[in-house]
Amino acid sequence: MIKMDLSWLADVLKAPFDGQNRSVSNINTDTRTISENEVFLALKGPNFDGHKFVAQAQQKGAIAAIVDHPVDVDIPQLVVKDTRLALGQLG
Numbered sequence: 001m002i003k004m005d006l007s008w009l010a011d012v013l014k015a016p017f018d019g020q021n022r023s024v025s026n027i028n029t030d031t032r033t034i035s036e037n038e039v040f041l042a043l044k045g046p047n048f049d050g051h052k053f054v055a056q057a058q059q060k061g062a063i064a065a066i067v068d069h070p071v072d073v074d075i076p077q078l079v080v081k082d083t084r085l086a087l088g089q090l091g
Contacts, residue, residue: 006064006076009039013066013086015078022063027090036061041090043083044068050083 004024010017025037031053034040040057042050042065054062054071064076068083080086 006039006078009064009066009090010078012089013078013080015066015080017076017078019064019076024063027066027087028057028062029087031056031060034060034062038062039064039066039078041066041083041087042068042071043087 005021006017006024007021024039027041028034028038029041029043034057040054040062042054044050051067051071054065055073057065058073058075064078066078066080066083066086068080070077070079
């Protein structure tokens with residue numbers, strides 16, 4: 001298993017990051033199952049936009065979010081061009 005931290009994720013995704021580095025236990029796309037020390041990856045589809053759930057993910061213990069545009073939530077955000085492609089890069 002790869003040991004992940006926020007700096008490693010930023011490097012892999014080529015996303016700017018200048019926050020506090022923390023260990024990451026998992027990447028999760030579902031706020032219903034997110035837990036402590038996970039990173040929320042906000043996917044978009046024709047009927048949903050995960051960016052609307054970043055605050056909820058934070059409340060459930062997410063330590064950061066992977067987004068395709070900045071969200072007005074006080075949580076570290078790794079901004080990428082396409083979150084679906086980012087998920088593929090991490091898979």
